[in-house]
Structure formats: C-alpha cells, structure tokens
Amino acid sequence: MTTTPQTNQTPAPAANPKTAPRTATLEDIPALTQLWQDTGLYRPYNPPAWDVRFAIEATDATLFVWEDNSNNIIGSVMAGHDGHRGWVYYLAVAPSVQKSGLGRKLMDIGEGWLRDQGVWRMQLMVRSENSRTQDFYRHLGYRALDVTVMQKDIDTPPIERPEL
Numbered sequence: 001m002t003t004t005p006q007t008n009q010t011p012a013p014a015a016n017p018k019t020a021p022r023t024a025t026l027e028d029i030p031a032l033t034q035l036w037q038d039t040g041l042y043r044p045y046n047p048p049a050w051d052v053r054f055a056i057e058a059t060d061a062t063l064f065v066w067e068d069n070s071n072n073i074i075g076s077v078m079a080g081h082d083g084h085r086g087w088v089y090y091l092a093v094a095p096s097v098q099k100s101g102l103g104r105k106l107m108d109i110g111e112g113w114l115r116d117q118g119v120w121r122m123q124l125m126v127r128s129e130n131s132r133t134q135d136f137y138r139h140l141g142y143r144a145l146d147v148t149v150m151q152k153d154i155d156t157p158p159i160e161r162p163e164l
Contacts, residue, residue, distance in 0.1 A: 017074060017097065017100075017102060018067050021064040021066040021077075022065060023064060024056060024064065028052065028073060029052050031065075031072070032052060033048040035073055035076060036090060036092055038094065038095060039092040039095065046158065047158050050158035055080065060081050060082070061079065061081075062079055063076065063077070063079075064079075066106060073094075074093065077090065079111075081114055086117070086123070087122070088110045088122065091103060091110070093106070103136065124142070
C-alpha cells in the first residue's frame with residue numbers, strides 16, 4: 001500500500017527508474033526499511049527484516065524491488081498466496097517518484113507473479129484512514145468488500161524473537 005509520506009529520507013533518484021524490477025535480497029533490508037518508513041508502511045511491531053526474510057525464503061511469496069539508475073531502491077511490492085487467494089503487501093513508491101506510474105507498474109508485476117502461480121483472485125488491505133491509497137487501488141479496478149479482517153497472534157511476534 002502506498003501512503004502519504006511521513007519523511008523524505010529515501011535518496012532522490014539520480015536519473016530515471018530502471019526498466020524492470022528485480023527480486024529482493026537480504027542485503028536490501030536497510031533500504032527497504034527506509035523506503036517503508038518514508039511511505040508510512042513501517043510499524044515497529046512488524047520488523048521489516050523478518051518480513052523480507054520470510055518472503056524471500058517462502059515458495060509461495062516473493063518481494064520485488066525497483067531501483068533507479070544509481071541502484072537506490074525506489075519501489076517495492078510483496079506478493080504471496082495461500083493456493084486460493086493472492087495478497088499484495090508493501091507496495092511502496094519513494095515520495096520523490098510518486099505519481100510517475102511506478103506504483104501501477106509494481107502492481108502489474110505483483111499481479112503477474114500471482115497469475116503465474118495460478119492465482120485468480122487477489123486481495124489487499126489498506127488502513128481505513130488511508131483514503132488516498134484506497135483511491136489509488138480503486139483506480140486500478142479494486143473494490144472494497146464488506147468484510148471484517150480479524151487476527152490472532154498464534155506465536156511469538158517477530159519483534160520479540162531472539163533471532164532478529
């Protein structure tokens with residue numbers, strides 16, 4: 001989900017974005033953490049290192065990053081599925097390149113990856129107060145559903161795990 005920027009710490013692109021994304025690596029964690037902080041996606045209870053590692057090591061998830069010509073990460077999208085529905089997380093575009101079409105391109109990449117996995121329905125979550133991002137997704141053809149998302153912690157939260 002793309003949000004209104006809280007700060008502007010992600011390096012400004014030196015030139016144009018590269019022509020295609022690449023799969024994220026563990027070495028991208030600091031830059032992704034910064035991007036997610038800059039775009040309001042970061043939550044202290046949900047460490048980016050854990051989510052990045054989980055997506056990279058899973059067979060049913062992936063994380064793409066988009067760089068500028070100086071190899072600064074300026075966009076990301078995480079996609080995963082449960083064999084029935086696909087989900088997109090961490091769609092982020094650096095504040096300096098928002099409204100450039102990069103968010104749409106990243107969504108196309110995420111949707112394409114899910115389609116290639118055999119997924120035919122995709123869902124995502126947007127915080128209820130984030131009307132700007134809701135409008136972005138509506139523009140891409142998404143619709144709000146009349147459902148309640150519920151959760152339960154069934155293990156130690158990542159922030160409390162000793163391996164981080």
